[in-house]
Amino acid sequence: MPRKSHSSHSCHPISQFTKFGIFPDFHRHWFCCVSENEKSLLDSTESIQLEDEYDKVDEEERLCEPETQNIGQEEERLIFSHVATRDPVEIYKELKDTVHCKKESRSDWDTLTEVLRCFSKSGWASNQALAVYIGASFFPFAAHKFGSFFLKRCNNDLVKYLVSLGPGDEADKFLFPIFVEFCMEEFPDEIKRFRKMVESADMTKPHTWFPFARAMKRKIVYHCGPTNSGKTYNALQRFMEAKKGVYCSPLRLLAMEVFDKVNALGVYCSLLTGQERKDFPFSNHVACTVEMVSTDELYDVAVIDEIQMMADPCRGYAWTRALLGLKADEIHLCGDPSVLNVVRQICLDTGDELVEQHYERFKPLVVEAKTLLGDLKNVRSGDCIVAFARREIFEVKLAIEKFTNHRCCVIYGALPPETRRQQASLFNNQDNEFDVLIASDAVGMGLNLNIRRIVFYNLSKYNGDKMVPVPASQVKQIAGRAGRRGSRYPDGLTTTLHLDDLDYLIECLKKPFDDVKKVGLFPFFEQVELFAGQLPDMKFPKLLEQFGENCRLDGSYFLCQHLHIRKIANMLERTQGLSLEDRFNFCFAPVNIRDPKAMYHLLRFASSYAQKLPVNIAMGMPKCAARNDSELLDLETRHQVLSMYLWLSNHFEEERFPYVKKAETMATDIAELLGESLIKANWKPESRNARKPKPQEKEEGYQRPMSLIKLHEK
Numbered sequence: 001m002p003r004k005s006h007s008s009h010s011c012h013p014i015s016q017f018t019k020f021g022i023f024p025d026f027h028r029h030w031f032c033c034v035s036e037n038e039k040s041l042l043d044s045t046e047s048i049q050l051e052d053e054y055d056k057v058d059e060e061e062r063l064c065e066p067e068t069q070n071i072g073q074e075e076e077r078l079i080f081s082h083v084a085t086r087d088p089v090e091i092y093k094e095l096k097d098t099v100h101c102k103k104e105s106r107s108d109w110d111t112l113t114e115v116l117r118c119f120s121k122s123g124w125a126s127n128q129a130l131a132v133y134i135g136a137s138f139f140p141f142a143a144h145k146f147g148s149f150f151l152k153r154c155n156n157d158l159v160k161y162l163v164s165l166g167p168g169d170e171a172d173k174f175l176f177p178i179f180v181e182f183c184m185e186e187f188p189d190e191i192k193r194f195r196k197m198v199e200s201a202d203m204t205k206p207h208t209w210f211p212f213a214r215a216m217k218r219k220i221v222y223h224c225g226p227t228n229s230g231k232t233y234n235a236l237q238r239f240m241e242a243k244k245g246v247y248c249s250p251l252r253l254l255a256m257e258v259f260d261k262v263n264a265l266g267v268y269c270s271l272l273t274g275q276e277r278k279d280f281p282f283s284n285h286v287a288c289t290v291e292m293v294s295t296d297e298l299y300d301v302a303v304i305d306e307i308q309m310m311a312d313p314c315r316g317y318a319w320t321r322a323l324l325g326l327k328a329d330e331i332h333l334c335g336d337p338s339v340l341n342v343v344r345q346i347c348l349d350t351g352d353e354l355v356e357q358h359y360e361r362f363k364p365l366v367v368e369a370k371t372l373l374g375d376l377k378n379v380r381s382g383d384c385i386v387a388f389a390r391r392e393i394f395e396v397k398l399a400i401e402k403f404t405n406h407r408c409c410v411i412y413g414a415l416p417p418e419t420r421r422q423q424a425s426l427f428n429n430q431d432n433e434f435d436v437l438i439a440s441d442a443v444g445m446g447l448n449l450n451i452r453r454i455v456f457y458n459l460s461k462y463n464g465d466k467m468v469p470v471p472a473s474q475v476k477q478i479a480g481r482a483g484r485r486g487s488r489y490p491d492g493l494t495t496t497l498h499l500d501d502l503d504y505l506i507e508c509l510k511k512p513f514d515d516v517k518k519v520g521l522f523p524f525f526e527q528v529e530l531f532a533g534q535l536p537d538m539k540f541p542k543l544l545e546q547f548g549e550n551c552r553l554d555g556s557y558f559l560c561q562h563l564h565i566r567k568i569a570n571m572l573e574r575t576q577g578l579s580l581e582d583r584f585n586f587c588f589a590p591v592n593i594r595d596p597k598a599m600y601h602l603l604r605f606a607s608s609y610a611q612k613l614p615v616n617i618a619m620g621m622p623k624c625a626a627r628n629d630s631e632l633l634d635l636e637t638r639h640q641v642l643s644m645y646l647w648l649s650n651h652f653e654e655e656r657f658p659y660v661k662k663a664e665t666m667a668t669d670i671a672e673l674l675g676e677s678l679i680k681a682n683w684k685p686e687s688r689n690a691r692k693p694k695p696q697e698k699e700e701g702y703q704r705p706m707s708l709i710k711l712h713e714k
């Protein structure tokens with residue numbers, strides 16, 4: 001069948017795609033079309049080859065100088081401007097029918113060569129080419145072939161026009177549609193292959209992935225406001241009134257809190273997290289972590305807490321999925337205003353009704369301008385010192401307990417939720433000596449604590465590469481933990497340890513909330529499976545990488561970072577006997593990828609599973625609480641391994657994990673040991689991957705703030 005002509009501009013593939021605005025969201029690189037040999041050949045010989053063509057031209061032809069030789073560029077452009085309006089399809093046909101063309105002067109030739117070289121390097125053209133399914137890695141090869149084709153066949157008018165434009169955007173735009181015609185004829189198989197692959201990684205219109213939710217007319221209520229303004233409280237009222245409700249939490253800890261609170265108020269509620277399932281008999285309510293929420297069940301009321309997490313680079317997809325997919329008549333979203341505009345857009349796409357309820361903070365947060373003047377001795381009862389590294393948390397605890405009469409509780413990410421709760425209630429409770437809390441950003445979400453004042457120990461944190469300022473939204477969220485309604489200190493205060501940091505704190509608190517433009521998505525297994533069908537021999541980690549590079553997304557979405565997933569995928573690459581689905585599921589296991597011991601256990605679990613053996617815990621139980629920081633780190637790791645075991649037992653065939661009961665008991669015991677250890681902890685912190693520094697090695701990165709040094713010197 002002859003190919004459809006694209007002579008009409010309105011039906012040209014380029015204009016169709018531009019209409020939908022998909023170009024910028026394509027990711028680059030497609031390694032399947034061009035072999036490595038071809039690629040390296042391309043890079044080294046491209047311009048040389050084009051110049052050689054000139055040298056091959058007949059001497060007589062070269063001497064034939066064009067009449068317009070001495071006119072200026074602008075004039076030339078005018079004279080040849082009719083070329084610009086020509087139909088690219090016709091130009092291509094003409095080029096195709098030309099057998100041999102008279103050559104131009106050396107300088108015109110050089111300019112034309114440069115124009116074509118620039119085109120083959122043009123990011124714009126490469127990006128546009130994706131829309132007609134010419135992959136980014138294939139583009140240089142195709143552009144090179146096009147260049148040779150063009151040089152051999154172009155006529156005087158075309159040359160002059162392109163020379164008058166010179167290398168750059170205008171020439172690229174002129175050449176591009178001719179290039180497309182060329183590719184469609186020359187590389188139909190490559191285009192077809194790439195098209196199939198891209199289509200299998202299509203993540204556009206995610207609201208259409210949930211047809212049952214789309215068939216419903218849902219009412220979305222956005223409880224929008226700053227921290228401590230009653231958003232969750234009000235949403236939970238509706239949740240409790242409902243016949244059947246689900247509460248989606250950002251953390252296990254918060255799901256447990258709601259589970260306890262709601263049951264205490266007489267509304268039977270079950271608990272569902274990745275690690276545990278507590279079925280309350282006859283309950284119609286469930287408190288779960290957002291990743292675990294079912295999009296199959298039908299609910300009257302659903303609550304999605306901390307909805308701004310939709311924009312989280314790693315976990316955002318879980319909130320997006322819940323919002324798009326939940327089958328509930330009424331969905332209550334609680335969060336700051338940063339994703340309000342995106343939610344408005346999503347509701348337009350889904351056809352759901354959106355009701356906005358705006359909140360103000362119960363009591364304004366007051367900044368204490370005096371700060372702690374760099375001296376931890378100025379700590380007072382009810383203070384929560386926020387530090388962003390585990391090491392700092394223990395340094396601060398050590399310093400405060402050594403030089404003041406205060407005792408400190410600690411809350412940080414690596415602690416199990418049970419231990420965090422135990423530390424929180426120790427701090428909240430008046431009948432003991434623990435009156436200061438030292439916490440990481442893990443304290444930022446949800447927990448209702450009796451905090452009088454949030455003191456930022458510092459306002460920068462390590463992002464895995466370097467120290468960066470803590471984002472304003474996070475500063476606000478954490479500072480907002482001070483002075484909760486109903487707590488002992490309803491008037492919240494916040495300040496910094498050092499005077500130098502105060503301006504940044506004030507700046508962050510004053511800053512309006514970001515207006516988030518994109519929220520996270522991640523493919524379901526079925527989507528990855530479809531994609532894998534296009535690349536049958538590709539290993540899973542590479543497959544994920546390819547998916548990330550080739551998937552298509554609408555303007556309101558980004559693909560969540562999958563570094564964590566890729567790390568696990570890489571580790572499991574050589575484990576034989578796992579299906580694609582097993583690999584995909586193992587990648588979501590909750591493990592600290594920077595903890596080699598925990599990673600080792602995950603590999604062991606996966607290997608046993610792959611060999612169809614019962615998966616053993618194969619880990620001893622420590623006898624007593626930690627006596628130093630390395631023992632504490634060991635307890636943290638052990639708990640994490642058990643938590644991972646429980647998670648796997650809930651996400652794979654349960655009978656393959658026969659030691660669930662044992663793992664639960666051990667996890668509870670370790671959480672208790674951790675609690676005991678923290679009460680006693682008064683040692684210098686160590687790093688998880690500690691090794692002895694070489695004598696000449698200087699300690700890099702974090703430097704202990706002056707205040708602590710002064711304190712120790714004294």
Ligand SMILES: Nc1ncnc2c1ncn2[C@@H]1O[C@H](COP(=O)(O)OP(=O)(O)OP(=O)(O)O)[C@@H](O)[C@H]1O
Nearest residue numbers: 226227228229230231232233234446448484485486
């Ligand atoms: N109407 C109310 N009556 C009694 N207590 C309330 C009321 N509204 C809120 N509270 C209490 O105020 C505190 C803060 O409320 P809530 O947790 O709902 O705030 P939030 O806006 O969700 O804050 P965050 O953004 O930090 O999650 C809670 O302890 C809550 O129980």
Ligand SMILES: [Mg+2]
Nearest residue numbers: 231232334446
């Ligand atoms: Mg809340």
